[in-house]
Amino acid sequence: MAVTTADWTDPIACPFCGDELASPGAGFVDHIHESATCEAEFEFWRENISDDVAGEWAG
Numbered sequence: 655m656a657v658t659t660a661d662w663t664d665p666i667a668c669p670f671c672g673d674e675l676a677s678p679g680a681g682f683v684d685h686i687h688e689s690a691t692c693e694a695e696f697e698f699w700r701e702n703i704s705d706d707v708a709g710e711w712a713g
């Protein structure tokens with residue numbers, strides 16, 4: 655399944671691979687550091703949104 659649009663309706667799961675996160679937000683940041691695939695997906699996603707949302711994840 656090609657994931658081109660992140661689905662943030664379930665914030666405790668990675669929207670790219672579906673893995674459960676240790677915690678919303680911070681858990682996702684840890685997750686993308688461990689998953690190069692998800693990190694790449696996240697970077698791609700972040701480039702396609704405006705700064706208003708990206709700022710929340712800058713951590």
Ligand SMILES: [Zn+2]
Pocket residue numbers: 668669670671672673685689692
């Ligand atoms: Zn993931």
